Amino acid sequence: MANMLLGTANGSILGQSGPTFWMPRELSDHASDVDWIFNYILYVSLFFFLLIIVLMTVFVIRYRRRPGQEALSSPTHNLPLEVLWTGVPIILVGTMFFFGFRSYMDLGVIPLNAYEIKVTGQKWKWQFEYPTGYIDEDLHVPMDRPVQLTLTSTDVIHSLFLPNLRIKRDAVPGRYTKIWFRASEAGEFPLMCAEYCGTRHSDMLARLVIHPRGEFEQWLTKASNFLATMPPVEAGQRLYQLRGCKQCHSIDGVAGIGPSLKNLFGHPVQLQSGQTTADENYIRESILEPSSQIVAGFEPVMPRIRLSDAEVGALIAYIKSLSEAGQGVPVGGSTTQPAATQPAA
Amino acid sequence: MAESSAAVRGGAGVEYPTDNYLTHTQGLRSWLFTLDHKRIGVMYLVSVLASFFLGGVLALLIRTELLTPRQTIMGADTYNIIFTLHGAIMIFLFIIPGTPGSLGNFVLPMMLGAKDVAFPRLNLASYYMWVIGAIFALVAIVMGGVDTGWTFYTPYSTTTNTAVIPVVLGIFIIGFSSIFTGINFIVTIHKLRAPGMGWFQMPLMLWGLYATSIIQVLATPVLGITLLLLIAERVLQVGIFSPAYGGDPVLFQHFFWFYSHPAVYIMILPAMGIISEVIPVFSHKHIFGYKAIAYSSIAIAVISFLVWGHHMFVSGMSNMASAIFSALTFAVAIPSAVKVFNWVATMYKGSISLATPMCYALGFLFLFAIGGLTGLFLGSLAVDVHLTDTYFIVAHFHYVMFGGAVMALMAGIHYWWPKITGRMYNERLGQIACLLIFIGFNATFFPQFVAGSQGMPRRYFNYPERFTDYNVFSTIGSYLLGLGFLLVAAYLIHSLFRGRPAPANPWGGATLEWSTPSPPPPENFEEEPVLGDHYDPYDYRGLVYDPRIGGYVQQHPH
Amino acid sequence: MSDAEAQPPQPPTPHMHEDPHENAYLAHHFDTPQQQFESGKLGMWMFLATEVLLFSGLFCVYAVYRASHPEVFEWAHRFLNVTLGGINTMVLITSSLAMAWAVRAAQLGQQRLLAICLSLTLLGGFSFLGIKYIEYKNKWEEGLLWAGKYKPTAEALEHLNATGHGEAAELGVATTDASSAAGHGGAVASAPAAAVTASAPAPVVIDGVKVEHSQIAPAPPGPQGMRLVERAGLLHLMPERAPRELWIFFSIYFLMTGLHALHVIAGLGAISWVLARSLKGQFGPAYYTPVDLVGLYWHLVDVVWIFLFPLLYLIH
Known part of the structure; x- marks a missing residue:
């Protein structure tokens, strides 16, 4: 002891x-x-x-x-x-x-050659954006190279905590905070949110994946390219998770802030301005011009999200797969990470 | 009681008064509208202990939930509400008003040789403000509770849809209660000292309360405006703290901690005062280094205003600001260390009796030493970056607040219980309960240090499996702790009805409250005390134990 | 907010008299009227210290935002009416003078003069509130309110130009932009924010009811375009366009003057109470503590305004 x-x-x-x-x-x-x-x-x-x-x-x-004894002076x-x-x-x-x-x-004092990763905290997940524009849910970093994290938050204050590196930094909405580290060992380690942020604060976990020398670039190339290497439905599911769709649109039929995506494709949709059928064009337009068609009973609050044609295509494929009217392959609603996020072996 | 005390009367000229502050007037109204500081103190004592009970039950719920890494007895939202209420109730309803409001109110005028505090009506008003604040807190609980954590960090507190406003309003009102108590104590100490009592002839409890009052008066208004701004932010969207309008959420943290760090010393300074009374009395020995203890109270009060930034080392403050706050944080450790050394030195060559209050005082020394020393880890910038917002913090402040402030409050309650109630409690049960609380406390909170440094963040509902052992240990300890307090409640309540009548001076204290009967008469002293030039509240020579009355009597006034 | 508590000295309570003291207002636990008076005075000074600290929180807010958004203050303060503010300053100083005179009258036992002075003080306080009401009403009509309600009308912008302050012709148009950015009563993701987090969830505010997840977007990285404008030999920081976050100034303006107005109202209550007692002839050379203490409070209210006026109205 x-x-x-x-x-x-x-x-x-x-x-x-x-x-x-x-x-x-x-x-x-x-x-x-x-x-x-x-x-x-x-x-x-x-x-x-x-x-x-x-x-x-x-x-x-x-x-x-x-008894009978006084304190000594x-x-x-x-x-x-x-x-x-x-x-x-x-x-x-x-x-x-x-x-x-x-x-x-x-x-x-952040080294000049530090590899910069943008970190965004939001209830209740982390997003790590790499210089290629690729966004991942886990923090992948190269070994033996200084890495700078630039943090911000979209809602309340979060705090990125890497216990094995003994560092922690708040992600504050409306400002950027920075921290850096140089990991000297490869492997997978915990990453947590340390600033109380609500219901699922304790589930706001991710992995710190430290890639051995030379393997990080391979991983990044492969991961950034997931649209080309994955089946469209899986790629769409990934985008659905990564790009914030799932914060408002469920896949289990329960309406959230936005309508659920389950059984959407191929079914009639009651808009505030009339009725239409959810086909590929409707979905594409709803993603790219969110305020053009508002479903009855919902607020026009969806932001425009920068997406490429390939990404929209993948999302359409995924939404199709969620409907029995679509002909896509069911993916079972699993939320586990597709293989592409695993560190390249 | 009158009969039983009459039966023991006459032993050595000590008599039990049939007309005391408890019996002088009768009926509920005579209590609700009393201006007697002693009755107000008793009402505070009952109220804060009720809050402590409520907060304690919530704490046990939290610990039970954390018995397993996943959901055990409640959902995440309920858990968040419960830990918020636990913190808010314990801090704002219990510890901050606890010692000054109850024991402070009761003993401060008596120690000064005064009939009452300077402003008795203000004193009653501040008690009722506490009550109104507590009612607001209860309203908030009925409205579904609040889930922000007791720190109310923006923008979480401005965007959550729980009952933030009633709780914040309640705390705002309690803040005024605190300010008025502080003003009252400062003026009383300045203007109502008995003839002949100089500043350095005051008991150290009064130095502690004086330093506390300064902080209450100077820091609480800043909390007041912070909470008003928070309410304005929620009701009107003024955009001061809300990033949606270009506001700065970190500014809220600066404001909040400008109050809440000194507030930590509001909690601990009166506790240090109690310990400075208990240790010399039960060592039957003059306090060592009186002036050092007195000055260190004031030093703590002053420096405590300059360290608030150490709560924000990871929020992106400038390096220069962090360095200054870190250095000042270490500076505030020194006066606390000096006090601890003085207390230990007081025991040297004493005649130490391990009566219940002394057991709590020794427990205080042990736990406060750990609480204070672990503060050094957190003052050190690089180490704090790792430890902040983990269970290490939770353990640290429980060691200081619970191990420090609450253990001292328990020492004080047991020390002055005969004076307040006129009854003695069961000494053996008191010692057993103290041991139980001491063991339970360490079992609860020591594992949390390790869980924290191993990387378990605070306020977690689910936790990774690797932290299970620490949490199970901690939960079992908390049950032991709860058991200890139940035992205390049992024998203290029992003593009210069956306790042996207390003599005027059961422990051999030399401060003025022990020179008046237990319980004291309505105006405290039968004759207004006039002190000689050589009055010394820590001079125990001439106080001799008289077994016939079970207390001490003055044999030869020096 | 607490005028009752602002009067620490205790009026008599019947049961507490053991010795027939000369002074009927001496509480039982004081030995002499002098001790009681000094205690009351010390208590009042402590209370005033807490009031100063309460306001100092807002002064800190002011300092922080003035330092980080100087252009907002430079631009927005000219929407305030310096004439009305100036008159109000004079009104308050005059009433403070009347209050001081009232204390003197009480000490000398001049009952009539005491009542007149207290009435004049009251009149001053009410006039102040009346003028403040006019200013608030104008701001309300112009839509120049705190962040959540900030939505200036076209007339408000015209009014600005009419006062001859419009250095740049495009100011009015620019302000409209700023107002529309905040005018929806909720958070609006700004362009830089969208760039940072393209995948931010939709901002959601439905009539002030906050919906579960965040609608907060990061603020722009710094003050918008500024250029130095030389005028009358002085360098002025003059933004080219209306600063986007103009509402910050009005939030601070309403918070500071609002809290001050609450204190004026509390002071008026306290003065009315003292006036009522003075009409019963309760004050004289032997006992005038309440008049003295209420006077101290009223001077504090006055002093706070004397700081507020230049900080809000006279920015240069």
Whole structure:
């Protein structure tokens, strides 16, 4: 237990990266720096804690009340002693401040060659946009290369938390915040939302996928190209999840902010301006010009979303597949990730 | 009671008054419209303890839900409402008004040798403002509760469709209650000290309450305007905090923490005051370093206004601001450390009795030391980035607020219980309950430190499987904790009816409230105390235990 | 909001008298009238400190937004009527003077003069509110309100041009743009926002009822185009077009003057109470604490306005 309290179970102070009693596995120089400061403060704190508790216990036992025995006389103050126990803590916390400050400043100075990924938090998912314009639900990064995250939010404040890298940054609506890291190990690690954001705050999880040297580019190329490599229905389902469609349009027949997409294709639609049938043209126009045809009972609130023809095509294929009138292959409404998001092996 | 006390009368000149503040007037109206600080203190005590019970039940619901990584007894939305109410009730209805309102009100004028606080009507008004605020909170619960977390961060709080406005209005009103209590205490301490009592002859409890009052008066108005702006944002959409209109949500955090960080010291400073009374009395030994403790209270009050930014190290504040806030945060640790060393030094060469209040005081030292030392991790910028918004924070502030403020309040309640009620409680049960609470507390909150540093964010409804063990341990501990408090409630209520009548000075305290009978007469003292030049509230020489009355008597006035 | 609590000293309570003190207003727990008076005064000063801090929150808001949106303040303040604001300042200063005189009259036991001065103070307070009402009414009619209600009318824009402040001919048109951007009573995703998060969910506000997910879009990255305009030897930050977020100024204007007006109303209540007591002849050289304390409160209300007036009306 003592070893565990001291954080030495796996020798973290020797620079190894395994998990300890206190800390999860660390993946970067910054993380081991943080662990070092954590341990430093831990040792100092333990010393003072034990000092206080041992003295307290000794006094309670040694000077316990006995019948007929008065308290012994001792001074009611002692200047040198009081200066000592004020001065020593000041020096110690001064060093704690300095180490913490130095390491924090490293987080603020972003290397010029950092690979930039835009992060958008929204209730209750993360979106990671890569320089190619490709958007993924997980954070994929190259190993041994500085990565800069530029965060914002579309609704309330979220906070991106990467415990293994010991970093966290709020995603604030209306402004951009930044953070960077350089991961030194490949693998898959947790990514969480740390700022309370409502009902599914605790489900706002994603994966941090660190690709080994040279493999990140392959993954990105393949992932960015998913429209060409995946069947249209699956690609459409992916777009449906990634591009925010599912926030308003369900696939189970229950109307949300917008109408459900289940059994939409091939069926009559009651518009505010009349009636029509949901065919390919209707869906295409509804996506590209949302306010042109408003379904009765709904508000004209859908924003225009930048989509290419290929993307619209994939979405139409997916919507078709959700209707028995469409001839698409059913995909079972599974929300699991298609293969394209897996790290390239 | 009159009969039973008459039976013990006459032992050593100590008499139990048949006419005391409890019996002086009768009936419900005599309580509801009382201007007597002691009765107002008792009403506060009952009210804040009722809030504590409600908040505690909510806490047990939270812990039960977290027994399993997925849904256990309630849905996510209910869970969010419950943890919000737990926080809001515990902080605004219980801890902030708790010690000053109840024990402070009761003992402050007596320790000063005064008949009452300076403004008795304002005192009653501030109690009723608390009641009105509490009613608003209950209305909000009836309206379906509120799910913002007790911090009301924008824009979540401006966009959620739960009952934010009644809760915020309630807290706004309670804020005024707090301000009025603060004004009352400051003026009372300045103007109503007994003849002969200089500033450095005041008991340290009063220094603690004085520092608390300064914070209450200077910080609470800022919370007031913040909450008004939040209400305006929801009702009128003024766009100050709402990004939809170009407002700045982080500005809300600055405003909120400008109050709420000093508010942490509103909670802990009176607690430190209680400990500064209890430890010397039960060590039967003069307090060590009186002036250092007094000055450190004021130092904490002053620095506490300058550290609010340490709640926002990851919100994108400038590096320079972060550095300054971090340095000041470490600075505020020093006066707290000084106090702890002084308390320990007070016990050196004492004659220490482990009566219940002292057990709580020792528990306080243990838990507050952990709470304070873990604050160092959070003051350190780089480490805070990892730990903030995790369970490490939850554990840290429970160690400070619960392990600190509540343990001290328990010490204070047990210490002054004979004075307030005129009855003694069962000492053995008191010690057992204290041990139970101490063990239960550590079992509940220590695992949360580890869960937090391992990366479990706070306010999680579902949590990853790897955190299960910590949470199960914590939940079991919380049941133990609840059991401990039930035991306390049981023997304290029992003592009201069956307790041994209390002598004037059961513990051997030298502050003025122990020189008047238990319970005290309506105007506190039979004769207005006049203090000699050498009055010292920590001089225990001459106080001798008299087994016939079960209390201490002054043998030779020095 | 709390005029009753603004009077800390305690009037007599019958049961508390053990010794027949000379002063019928001495509460039982004070030894001397002097001690009671000093306590009341100290309490009142503390209360005033909390009031100052309450307003200081709004002054901080003002400072933050003035620093981040200087062009909004520069542009919007000219919609306020300096003449009415100036008259109101004079009215309030005069009533403060009357209040000070009332305290003096109470100390000297001049009952008639005390009643007259208090009445004059009241008159000043009501005049202030009357003029404020006219200003608010104008703003309401012009649609120059806080963010959620900001929708300027065409007349409001014309009015601006008529006052001779319109440096740029296109200002009016530009303002219409700004107003329409915010005029729907809800959040409107701005262009930069759409660029950042193309897949943002639809913004949804149905008559002020917020719907589950967010409609909030990131604000534009900085102030819009600004150029330096030289006028009368001074450099002025003068935006080329009307700033988009003009409503920020009006939000702050209504918050600050609104909170101040609430304090004026509370002060009028307190003065009426003191006036009623003075008509019963309850004040004199031996006991005038309530007049003194209400006077302090009224001066505070006055001082706050003296800060508000230049900060809101006289921006240059």
